[in-house]
Every structure is written in C-alpha cells, then in structure tokens.
Amino acid sequence: MQQIELQPKEEKLNLKKVIAKYLYKWPWFIASIIICLAVAFIYLRYSIPQYQSKTTLKFDKKQNDLTSALSDLDNLGIGLGNSDELKGEAAIVNSRPLLMQVVQNLNLNVEYFSAGDIKDSQLFGKTPINAKVLSYTKEKFVKFEYTLTDLKGDQFILHNANKKEIAGRFNTPIKLDFGTILLQSNSDLALGSKYKIIFWSPIERVKKLEKTIQINIPDEKAMLMDISLIGSLPEKSEAILNEVTRQYNLDGQRDKNLQAQNTQEFIDKRLEVITKDLSGVENQKEDFQNRNRIVDLQAQAELALQNTSENTKALLQQQAQLDLLNSLSGEASKGNNQLMPSNLGLNPSLEQTISQYNSLIISRNKTLKQATNENPAIIEMNKEIASLKEVIRDNIREQKQTVQTGISQLQSQIKTSNNVIEKVPGQSKVYRGIERQQNLKEQLFLFLLQKREENAINLSVDVPKAKIVNPAFTEDIPVSPKKEIILPGALLLGLLIPFAVLYLLFLLDDKIYSREDIKERSGLGILVDIPSLSDNENHLVQKNDFSELAEAFRVLVSNLKFVLPVKDSAKVIMVTSSVKGEGKTLVSVNLALTIANKNTRALLIGSDIRNPQIQRYDDEPVKRKGLTEFLYDESVNVDELVHTSTTNHSCDVIYAGAIPPNPQELLSNGRYQKLIEQMSSRYAYIIIDSAPLMLVSDTLSIADTADATLYVVRSGVSKNILVDFANDMVKDSKLSNVSFVINDVSRRAGGYGYNYSYGYGYSQTKDRKSWWSKIFKS
Numbered sequence: 200m201q202q203i204e205l206q207p208k209e210e211k212l213n214l215k216k217v218i219a220k221y222l223y224k225w226p227w228f229i230a231s232i233i234i235c236l237a238v239a240f241i242y243l244r245y246s247i248p249q250y251q252s253k254t255t256l257k258f259d260k261k262q263n264d265l266t267s268a269l270s271d272l273d274n275l276g277i278g279l280g281n282s283d284e285l286k287g288e289a290a291i292v293n294s295r296p297l298l299m300q301v302v303q304n305l306n307l308n309v310e311y312f313s314a315g316d317i318k319d320s321q322l323f324g325k326t327p328i329n330a331k332v333l334s335y336t337k338e339k340f341v342k343f344e345y346t347l348t349d350l351k352g353d354q355f356i357l358h359n360a361n362k363k364e365i366a367g368r369f370n371t372p373i374k375l376d377f378g379t380i381l382l383q384s385n386s387d388l389a390l391g392s393k394y395k396i397i398f399w400s401p402i403e404r405v406k407k408l409e410k411t412i413q414i415n416i417p418d419e420k421a422m423l424m425d426i427s428l429i430g431s432l433p434e435k436s437e438a439i440l441n442e443v444t445r446q447y448n449l450d451g452q453r454d455k456n457l458q459a460q461n462t463q464e465f466i467d468k469r470l471e472v473i474t475k476d477l478s479g480v481e482n483q484k485e486d487f488q489n490r491n492r493i494v495d496l497q498a499q500a501e502l503a504l505q506n507t508s509e510n511t512k513a514l515l516q517q518q519a520q521l522d523l524l525n526s527l528s529g530e531a532s533k534g535n536n537q538l539m540p541s542n543l544g545l546n547p548s549l550e551q552t553i554s555q556y557n558s559l560i561i562s563r564n565k566t567l568k569q570a571t572n573e574n575p576a577i578i579e580m581n582k583e584i585a586s587l588k589e590v591i592r593d594n595i596r597e598q599k600q601t602v603q604t605g606i607s608q609l610q611s612q613i614k615t616s617n618n619v620i621e622k623v624p625g626q627s628k629v630y631r632g633i634e635r636q637q638n639l640k641e642q643l644f645l646f647l648l649q650k651r652e653e654n655a656i657n658l659s660v661d662v663p664k665a666k667i668v669n670p671a672f673t674e675d676i677p678v679s680p681k682k683e684i685i686l687p688g689a690l691l692l693g694l695l696i697p698f699a700v701l702y703l704l705f706l707l708d709d710k711i712y713s714r715e716d717i718k719e720r721s722g723l724g725i726l727v728d729i730p731s732l733s734d735n736e737n738h739l740v741q742k743n744d745f746s747e748l749a750e751a752f753r754v755l756v757s758n759l760k761f762v763l764p765v766k767d768s769a770k771v772i773m774v775t776s777s778v779k780g781e782g783k784t785l786v787s788v789n790l791a792l793t794i795a796n797k798n799t800r801a802l803l804i805g806s807d808i809r810n811p812q813i814q815r816y817d818d819e820p821v822k823r824k825g826l827t828e829f830l831y832d833e834s835v836n837v838d839e840l841v842h843t844s845t846t847n848h849s850c851d852v853i854y855a856g857a858i859p860p861n862p863q864e865l866l867s868n869g870r871y872q873k874l875i876e877q878m879s880s881r882y883a884y885i886i887i888d889s890a891p892l893m894l895v896s897d898t899l900s901i902a903d904t905a906d907a908t909l910y911v912v913r914s915g916v917s918k919n920i921l922v923d924f925a926n927d928m929v930k931d932s933k934l935s936n937v938s939f940v941i942n943d944v945s946r947r948a949g950g951y952g953y954n955y956s957y958g959y960g961y962s963q964t965k966d967r968k969s970w971w972s973k974i975f976k977s
Contacts, residue, residue, distance in 0.1 A: 216715065224701055232693030239689035245318055248677035251429050252436035254444055256665040258288065258422040285424060288665075289414040292426060292447055298405045298412075301442045307404045308332065312395040314346070319395055323435040327388040330396055335378040340400050343377050347394040355382070357396075412443070423668070433673035440671035451664025459654055466651045473647065477640040483633055507616040514609040517602050520545065524599045527553075528592070549594040556587040711917045714941060720922045723929065723937055726762070726909070727755040728944040729786065738785060739816055739846055740792045752793040755940065759794075762907045762938055768879035769802070773887040773905035774940075775898050777921040781913040782942035784812040787888035790909075794884050795850035801884040802841070804853045804874075806901060808862045809890055811855030817845060825856020829874060830865040837877055851882070862890075867900040875904045893924060899933055908937045914944040 221228075291297065302308055309330045312319035328347065345365075346358040357365040359376065367373040369384045377398060384390060415425040426443065430436040523545065538557045563580040570577055711717060714725045730747045732738055740749045763770045774790065776783040787803060795801035805813040808827050829835045844850040859865055878885055887905060889898040902908070910925050928934045 213715075220705060221698065221701060224697065227697040227701070228694060231697045232690060235689040235693035235696070236686070239685050243680055243682055243685060246680050247318070247431045249429050249431055249679045250433045250436065250673050251427055251678045252433055252440055252671055252673040253425055253427040253669070254440045254667065254671040255669040256424045256426065256444060256447075257668045258285065258424070258665050285416050285419055285422065289416065289424065291450070292414060292424075292443065293409060293412055295405050295409070297443070297446050297450060298408045299401060300446050301408070301439060302401050302404045304446075305438060305442055306331065307408075307439070308399045308401045310397040310399070312397070313391055314393040314395050321432055321435075323432050323438075325385065325388065327385050327390050328394060328396075329383045329385065330398070331381045331383070332398065333372060333379045333381055336374075337377040340377050341403055342397055342399045343375065344395065344397050345375070347382075347396060348392070350390050350392070353384070408439070412439075424665070429678055437671035437673060444665070444667055444671075448663040448665060455664070462654050463651065466647050466654065470644065470647050470651070473640055473644050477637070477644055480633060480637045480640055487633060504616070507613055510609045510613045510616065514606060514613065517606045517609060521599065521602045521606065524595055524602060528595045528599065532592070546594065546598050549591065549598055552587060552591050552594055556584065556591060559584050559587060709919050710915055711912050711919060711922065711941070712914050713944060714939075716919065717912070717922055717939055717941070720919060721926050721939075723910070723925065723939055724762070725939045725941065726758040727751055727940055728914075729755075729782070729940065729942045731914070731943045731945045738789075740789045742847065748789070749793070752789050755790060756794050758938075759907065762936060764906055766906070769882045769885045771875060771879070771885045771887065771904055771906045772909060773889055773898070773902065773907070774909045774911060775889040776891050776911040776913075777893040777917065777924055778891050779810065779894065781891075781911050781917055783807075783891070783911045784816075784888050786909065786911050786940055786942060787886050788813060788816045791850050791852075791884075791886045792844065792847045794886070795844075795847050797849055799883045800849050800851065800881070801886060802851045802853065802878055802882040803844075803886045803888065804878075805855035806866070806871075806887050807890040807897075808855045808859060808865070809895060809897065811858070813852060813888060814854055817842075817852070825854040826871075826874075827856030827859050827862075827865065829856075830868060830870045831859065833870070837874065863895065863897050863900060866897050871901050872904055892928065893921070902934055906936065908934050909940045910934075910937050911940045911942055913942045916943070 309332070311322040311326050311328065311330075313322055344360055347355055348358065349356040353369045355367055355369070357367060357373070357375075359365070365373065365375070367382065369382050372379050372381050375398070380398070411428055411430070413427045413429075415427070417423055417425060426440055428436045428440055430439075527540065527545070538560055540553075559580060563577060563584065566574070566576055566580065572578070572581075714728060717723075717725055729751045732748060736748075737746070738748070740746075740752055759772065763772070772790070774783055774787040784807070791801045791803035803813065805811050805826060808830075811825075824835055824839050826840065829837065829840055840853045841851045842854065844852055875885065887901065889901065892898050912921060922939075925934075925937065925939070929937050
C-alpha cells in the first residue's frame, strides 16, 4: 500500500475562512451594536452638555510698559527692564490671588441645584435661594452637600450627607458643619420643593478654575490672548471669564498706580539730590572764575592772543625806530655838516627839525659858492646849523628814551599775555570739566522735571492693561458630548467588542471543527463528515432512511471501497478515537447498519471491554455472553456470542460482555485474532468498536487484525493535539491504513460556513424554519 504523507501542510492565511468564522457569529455583532448604541443614546439623553466660552484680549506694547517715565529711565540705564511678555501675563491671568477674587465676587464656592428625578439641574445667576458663608469654623475641607426641603413660608429644613435634619429660617444665620451661613429667598422667583446646595472650600474652587481655564496665545506678534472655559452653564462660564478679565485689568491698574507712585517718589528723591549737586557745581564754577578772574575763558584767551600779536608788531616797529634813531644819532654825532636823512617816519618835531637843518645846509652850501667861510652870513648860518644839530641830537636822545620805554612796556605786555595763554589749556580743562558736570546736572534736572509731569498725567489717566477684543461668548455647539463622534464611536465599539472577544476565543480555541483543521495538521485522508444531531433526532440509520445521517454513512461506505484492500475473506474495519466521548461507538454502530444489507452481512464487535457502549443503541438488548467471556473461556462457542440487530437483520453484533479486571491481557492472549479468523468466512465486513487509544493500550493489541482504521474525531470537542497523536501512531507503525472520520459536524462548523446538503435528489422534505429560529439555532 502506498505510504501516506503525514507531514502537516504549510499553514496559509485563508481570508475567506477567517471572515466566515466571524460572519457565523453575526448575531453577537448585532447584539453588541444594539447595546452600545442604546448606551450611547442614553448617555446623550441624560448627560449634561458642556459648552466652551471664550474671550479675547489684546495687549498694547506701550500700555504694557511700566510707565513711559520708567521706560525712558530704563533707556538711561537707571530704570527697570521691560519684562512684560504674554507668557508672563498668562500666568497672572491664571494666578490664585486673582482667581480667589473671582470666586469671592461671584460666590462660586456655593452651587445650587434644582433636584430632579434622574438628574439635578444647576442654577446660576438669579436663583430662588441665595446662600452666603458668613464665617468658617473648619479650615481644611473640600465640600459639604445639603438638601433643602420642606420650604414653608420663611422656614426650611436642611439635610446633610448623614441625613441629619437642620431646621432654619431665611435671613437668619445657621451654624453648619464647616461654618455659619445665611440663606435668603428671592421673592421675585417661585420656590420649588427641593434644592441641593453644595458649599465648597474657596481654595478648592480656585484649584478647579486653575485647571479648567485654558489660555492660548494664537499670535505673539499680534499680542492677542484667548481665554476659554468649558462648563455646563454658558452664563456662568461667561460671568467667570468677564470677571477674570475685569479683575486682571483692575490688578493691572493697581500695579500701574503703585508703579507710578513709586516712580513719583523716585523722581522727587532724585530731583532733591540733583538740585544739591547742581548748586555745588555752580558754586565751584563761580569760585573758579573768581580765583582765575575769568568771565569768558575763550574770549579772554582770544584777546590774549590778539594782544600778543599786536604787541609783537608794535615791538618790531619800536625796535625798527630805535635802530633808525641809533643810525641817525651816529650821523648827528659827526662833525661835518652833511645832510641828514629825513622822512623816516620818526617824531614829527624831529622830522621838522631835520628838515630845517637840511634846508639851512643847502642854503649855506649855495652861499659858499658866492662867498667865503668868513662871510658873516656864512658864519651866522654855521651858528644856526650847529644850534639845530644840537637840537636834533637832543630830540634823538629823547626819542630813543621814549622808544626804549615803549619797547620795555611792549615786552612786559607780551610776557603777560604769554603767561595768560600758557594758563589757558589747564584752566580750559578744569573749566570744561566743571561746565560738563553743570550741563549734565542741568539736563538730568530738566529731564526729571519733565518725567514728573508725565508721570502725574499717567497717574491721572485710567487706561486698562488689556483691551477686551471679544467679550465672553459661548459657542452654540457643545464640545461634549459630541453626537457626531459618540454614535459612530458606539457603532465602532459595538463591532470591536465582539470582534476582540471572538478573536481571543479563536486564538485560545485549539479544537477541531472541520476537515480544514485536520488538513492543516495531517496528511491522512478524511473519509466523511458526520452531521451534528439534536437529542430528539434518531441516532441510528434506519431501513430506507434518507436523512442526512444516513447519507453521511453511505458516503463513508463508498469512500471505504477506495481504502480497503481486495480480499476474499471479510474486510476488517477498526473504529477508534483518542479519548472518550468522540462518537466512536456511534460511528461503529451506524457503519455496521449501513454496510449490512440482504446481500452483504456485517458483524459489529464491541471491543471496548473496559467501557462497553454498543448495547445503548439496541432496542431489545439480550443478556448473553460477549467478547470478554470468549477471550478468557475457551469453551465458549462463537455462536453463543452473536446477536442479530433489531434495527437491521443483516447486521450481527457481538457485545463486549462483562467488564474484566485485566482487559489488556485478555485482548493480547491471541483469542481475539482467532475470533476474527472464524468470523471472516461468515461475513463480508467486520467492524470493530475499539477502546480510545490515548487512554489505554487495549486497541494496539488488536490493531493488527484491521485492514483499515477509522480514526474518529469530534467537531468542537477533539483538540488539535489529538491529530498530532494520530500522526505519531501512524509514524510509529502502531496503526496502518488510517483515515479520519469527523463526527458531530455542525452545519456551520466553527463558523466556517460548511453547509451539508445530504439527501440531494431525494424527495425527503423538512419543515421550513423561520429566520429568527435559525438565528437562535446558530
């Protein structure tokens, strides 16, 4: 016989098979979707919508500075640096002191609810009742919740969390667990029958606002800031945002005024200091001018330079005149009566005298041409010439003295001017230093005076720190719950939950459901799939039976012809399984009933002597000897064992008999093989109902008598490891000519959609079932 390949086939992803597994469980998907959608609708119906409220602020850089005065001081290096950035302002907006002021102004530490049957409705703004905390006796707490009932006139009753009743009156202080409160009723609104009041610790409200208020900076260059808040009451959220912006501007105004006042004090102190410094510098300048006799240093320096130049020129002139006078004095000292130089720019009287002298010399010389020296006229002229010459010498001496005196004076003046000029650089350096200090102090003094006036104007102008571009407003569409997300999400969740559960079940499921599961793990043949039967269906193949069970066994008989060898004696078929409960006996009985007919007799031998089950399928079992008695008692005749089936008279049965204490020894004593030899001549087929292989070794003792072995596995019960066990049996040559029979296969086994249609071509009819009955059956 050809050797059969036992290696499992390479596992490939069968997408159709995977999808069919999940489609088979479609009622679970429908139920999950319905439940999830129902939960989503209930959630949307009773959940409290949350709306987003938002306000937008715009900051002006000039407004954002401390003050213009401080800004200019900063530019001078003696002011404060400008560190106002949007991120810093965002921290101020969400700061606890500011939020605490918001909580106190809006009384956010007290919440009111109108009690309802399913949910409570929160109240805000104009409420029928108002509660005010007068004082706290408990420092640290989160909240205290009270229910207000029995409102009659000005009387009411409060119930705390412990159901303790506290009677009170409106407008009368009441002592509670955390402090003293005052309840007031609004006469303009009608009172309901029941209210719930929650008193929060103010710091807890501040913490919640810190978490819920969101600050976003969309564009730093545009100096914009968005402040948003999500809440169930749009009017409450808007009131909180408006109060936050108002408190922020008030806080900024307070800071601005404080900074302006500090700036004013700073400027006044600086003015006082600078006034003293300026007075000291001016006194120093005055003292320097008095000591150095300076009115205008530059003008005086220029005058000294001018005087020096003029005196130098005059000195040169005087020296030139002195030289002329010295030369003229030499001429006048000579004894000869020569003409003397004239028109030399000397003293006019001297020039006149020299002119007279020269004229007289010329006249004498003319007279000498006509007369002698003894001529009285000549003598008289000589006397006059001598007299004039003496006068000239005297004038020259006097003129020389005058010129020398002028030269001395000019030299003294030049020296004095040079001394002045020499002192100018040092005096100018000192004087410029004094003037520089004076100018600096004057400029700073005038600057501070100007900034004091600007700061006074800035202090009197009330400009908000940030401009409210958009007052608080609320979006029309709630941010939660979002119907467009929740409903598709519920639908998706309804699909995912059963898918995830089924995926885990399929992942952990190691059972065999159909022939595809066996083909993935073994190369052994599969002869038939026996359909699943309900408890009220007949489990035996009847005469002229056209049921699905009968058709399945007819298919099994047909397929056996290709497995069994050709022989003259009876063909022996052993039916076994791995464990108990896989339907081995059912297959054995029905195979015998199907294969037996009027032309072919069959014998069914109950060889599972540990746990005999064949008698369960006999309507009228006869108490007689069985296989056990034959195996241990050689005197027992085989005819005493055979019993004809009441279902099919062409089928004989040998029951297992009494349960022995040593079944394995009985089956291996050789008597079983002799029984098969004796019966082989009487029957065409012998079917052996053997014991499970994995539990006991009884079947291996008689396996050599079988021409073919039918290995039964049960759909949904047998595990994959049992197929591996069968492969090992064949591989170790403990079983031969093995083929699988799958029992109890559902119409949609394991969700694979394997739909059996036995009875094709026959006129058998079945009642049609409604689609909902099919759903429940699936």
